[in-house]
Structures are given as structure tokens and as C-alpha cells.
Amino acid sequence: MGFMSRATLAMILAASAAHSDQWPQWRGPQGTGVAPDTGLPTRWSPGEVTWKARLGGLGVSSPVVWGDRIFVTSQTGRVALRAGNHPTLARGEEASAEKPLGATVATGTADSGKVRFLVEAFHRKDGRRLWQYAVDAVGELPEVHQKHNLATPSPVTDGRYVYAWFGSGQLVAVDIEGKLAWQRNLAKDYGAFDISWGHGSSPTLYRDLVILLCDHNPASYLIALDKRTGTVRWKADREKGSVSYSTPTVVPTPAGDELVVNSTRRVDGYDPATGKLLWWVGEPTRFAVPVPAFGDGVLYLSRGYRSGPYMAVRAGGRGDVSKTQVGWSVETGAPYVSSLLYYQGLVYMANDVGVVTAVDARTGEKVWQERVEGIFTASPVGADGKVYLASETGETIVLQAGRAPRVLARNSAGARSVATPAISDGQIFIRTDDSIICIGKKS
Numbered sequence: 001m002g003f004m005s006r007a008t009l010a011m012i013l014a015a016s017a018a019h020s021d022q023w024p025q026w027r028g029p030q031g032t033g034v035a036p037d038t039g040l041p042t043r044w045s046p047g048e049v050t051w052k053a054r055l056g057g058l059g060v061s062s063p064v065v066w067g068d069r070i071f072v073t074s075q076t077g078r079v080a081l082r083a084g085n086h087p088t089l090a091r092g093e094e095a096s097a098e099k100p101l102g103a104t105v106a107t108g109t110a111d112s113g114k115v116r117f118l119v120e121a122f123h124r125k126d127g128r129r130l131w132q133y134a135v136d137a138v139g140e141l142p143e144v145h146q147k148h149n150l151a152t153p154s155p156v157t158d159g160r161y162v163y164a165w166f167g168s169g170q171l172v173a174v175d176i177e178g179k180l181a182w183q184r185n186l187a188k189d190y191g192a193f194d195i196s197w198g199h200g201s202s203p204t205l206y207r208d209l210v211i212l213l214c215d216h217n218p219a220s221y222l223i224a225l226d227k228r229t230g231t232v233r234w235k236a237d238r239e240k241g242s243v244s245y246s247t248p249t250v251v252p253t254p255a256g257d258e259l260v261v262n263s264t265r266r267v268d269g270y271d272p273a274t275g276k277l278l279w280w281v282g283e284p285t286r287f288a289v290p291v292p293a294f295g296d297g298v299l300y301l302s303r304g305y306r307s308g309p310y311m312a313v314r315a316g317g318r319g320d321v322s323k324t325q326v327g328w329s330v331e332t333g334a335p336y337v338s339s340l341l342y343y344q345g346l347v348y349m350a351n352d353v354g355v356v357t358a359v360d361a362r363t364g365e366k367v368w369q370e371r372v373e374g375i376f377t378a379s380p381v382g383a384d385g386k387v388y389l390a391s392e393t394g395e396t397i398v399l400q401a402g403r404a405p406r407v408l409a410r411n412s413a414g415a416r417s418v419a420t421p422a423i424s425d426g427q428i429f430i431r432t433d434d435s436i437i438c439i440g441k442k443s
Contacts, residue, residue, distance in 0.1 A: 069130065
């Protein structure tokens with residue numbers, strides 16, 4: 001048998017990465033929020049979950065899955081809240097359903113005492129805790145919004161190590177048995193993590209790199225660390241004043257892979273191997289939170305902030321692509337926090353006041369819009385011909401994917417949920433403030 005072509009090898013690796021027992025990062029195998037699973041549950045109640053496991057602390061990071069293990073982060077102890085009013089997403093009567101972190105949790109030790117960060121592993125079969133790794137928070141800890149803490153970034157795993165980043169700037173790499181491989185403190189190395197309401201970006205893996213976005217007030221930069229040792233492989237300084245809560249995402253193009261970053265200044269595309277800037281698009285916005293959706297060579301971008309713009313941008317451009325790569329653009333209507341979902345030819349968005357919109361991915365034209373009620377901080381995920389929407393009210397709303405609005409079920413988790421769900425091997429994992437819940441077939 002002859003040597004395997006690069007194209008064939010790439011296809012095999014992509015198929016492996018999308019295997020249904022892996023959800024290795026926030027928004028899944030390709031960072032798109034789409035899973036290949038079928039036979040997923042549609043209806044459940046708090047008494048019908050497969051298992052529920054209590055976490056060692058509180059937080060809003062999403063779980064990640066590799067094989068028979070679920071990894072999740074949390075925090076014990078409290079850090080200071082930022083002074084002044086803390087903005088909410090909901091409006092009118094629905095605003096009363098928007099709660100601070102831990103408001104629906106029974107009083108315990110997780111939210112008192114010394115600030116520590118936890119990485120925990122649970123078995124997917126029955127939810128038993130396999131191990132817990134703890135690290136003390138160090139340095140001057142940033143102030144946060146009442147709806148989250150410093151355990152907001154979601155971990156990422158390659159099946160050998162779990163990489164967990166916290167809002168203090170501390171990053172740990174632990175193996176899948178819970179032993180420390182290496183650790184860094186980017187706040188100590190490059191300056192304080194000073195960003196209004198606290199850091200929110202999650203790590204991204206690319207080949208042998210861990211890529212981290214640090215768009216903060218003192219300094220704005222992208223940095224890539226060797227995932228085996230934590231040493232710096234490249235660092236790209238960004239325009240001073242760029243601020244972002246978004247997570248970098250890697251997309252494939254005919255011209256090579258691209259690392260896409262949403263910030264308050266604009267959206268940028270980089271070479272993920274070197275940190276070289278390739279292209280940019282978009283006008284400034286006040287808060288940049290969402291991550292681009294991607295499918296069939298097209299990025300579906302929303303910038304964040306209230307009812308902001310969204311657009312379709314063909315990947316692979318160079319320089320200012322606003323006049324060359326933008327397929328369509330809509331000036332208003334996108335969610336504040338929640339990212340878009342591209343699934344089966346439609347772009348779905350769930351906004352701050354419970355309105356879900358489906359848009360034709362080819363044209364940007366609105367296909368349908370429906371108020372389903374909810375407060376959507378978590379991003380939608382798609383699988384099995386369905387769209388799953390986790391609401392802060394504790395409900396997961398299940399929609400039939402397609403060109404007509406159809407709510408299949410409203411399912412209660414029994415507790416506040418801000419994290420985006422994970423889907424793996426026929427199961428759905430929902431993270432509440434202090435627990436992880438497994439729904440679906442028993443392994």
C-alpha cells in the first residue's frame with residue numbers, strides 16, 4: 001500500500017476528532033456546537049436524569065468529554081464583585097428569573113473560605129468522581145460580575161492532558177489521571193487580567209499548541225504555548241484597547257487553517273501556527289462575546305452587545321475583507337452573549353429576551369422567528385435533527401431543526417444553568433452552578 005495523501009490523512013483526523021464519544025472543547029469537536037449523534041433524548045424531567053454529580057465548587061464553565069470521562073472546572077471561595085450595577089440580559093418580568101451565581105444552590109462550603117480552582121473528572125457511566133485537582137488562586141484577583149466567578153473559561157482536552165484556564169490568569173495542564181504536568185500564570189508573566197466583569201475566554205487547542213486570547217485593558221495579545229511543556233511558541237500583540245470575552249476558533253480553508261478572533265475592535269483571522277495576521281472585518285462594538293459559527297467554508301459572525309449585527313464571511317481572504325468576502329450582512333438582531341449555530345443550512349440564534357430566530361445561511365433572510373421564553377446566555381447546540389437551548393431559568397428547550405418553528409419539549413434541570421451543554425455518544429451533559437447532569441442512554 002502506498003503512502004497516504006495529506007488530504008486523506010486530514011479526512012481521517014477530522015473524522016477521529018468528530019467521533020461521537022468526544023466533546024473535547026467548548027462547542028464540541030470542531031468548535032461549531034454540532035454533534036454527529038443520533039437517538040438523543042427529547043424529553044426529560046429532574047427525576048428522569050441518568051445521573052447527577054455534585055461539583056466541588058461553583059462556576060459556569062462547560063463540561064468537556066473524552067471517552068468515558070467528563071472534565072469540568074469550578075471555584076471554591078468568593079472573589080470581590082465589581083462595584084456598581086451589574087447589567088442583566090432579560091427585560092421586564094423575565095428579569096426576575098435572572099439570578100446571581102449560586103443563588104439556587106443550598107448553603108455549603110464551596111462558596112466560602114480560601115479561593116481555590118478545581119479540575120474534576122467524572123465517569124460517564126454513573127457520574128462517580130474519579131479525581132479532583134486543586135490549585136490555590138494567587139495574586140490580586142480580578143473583580144467579577146455577580147453571574148459568574150473566575151472558573152468561567154471551559155477546559156479543553158486532547159485525551160492525554162486537560163488544560164484548564166482561570167480568570168486570574170492561571171493555567172494548569174493535568175493528565176487524565178489528575179496529575180499536574182505543568183502550570184503558568186499569564187497575569188504574573190504579562191500583566192494583570194484587568195477586564196470589566198472578569199475574564200471569559202476559553203483555551204483553544206491547535207496541533208501541539210494551546211492558544212489563549214488575552215484581550216484586556218492593560219494589554220491585548222494572543223499567545224500560543226507548547227501543549228507538552230507550557231513554553232511560549234509565539235505571541236502576537238494586538239491593537240491596544242481591544243477587549244474580548246470570546247474564544248478563538250480554528251477553521252479550515254483551502255488556503256490553510258485560520259484562527260478567528262472576535263473583539264471590540266473587529267474580527268481578525270490569524271495563522272494559528274505562527275500568529276501572523278491574515279485578514280480583518282467589522283466595525284467596533286462595545287462588548288465582544290460570541291464565537292463565530294462555521295460551515296461549508298463560511299463564517300457566520302455576530303459581534304455581541306444588544307441586538308448587534310451579524311454577517312456571513314467567506315473564509316480564506318486576506319487583508320480587509322469587508323468588500324471581498326462578505327456574502328451578506330444584517331445590521332441588527334444578534335444576541336448579546338450567545339453564539340450563533342449553523343446547522344443543516346440554517347443559522348440559529350437565541351437572544352437575551354427569549355426570542356429564537358432562524359436565518360437562511362445562503363442569503364441571510366429570516367426564515368422564522370419565535371418567542372420561546374428563556375434567558376439564553378448558553379449557546380445553542382445542534383444534533384439528531386434538533387436544536388438544544390439551555391436557559392438560565394433551568395430549562396432546556398428542544399426545537400425541531402428546520403424551516404418552521406416547532407418546540408418539541410421544555411425540560412427542567414431543576415437549577416440555574418449558564419453553561420453550554422455538551423453532547424457525546426448519545427448523552428447530553430448539562431452543567432448547573434454546582435452540579436453536572438447526564439441525560440440519555442446509560443453507557
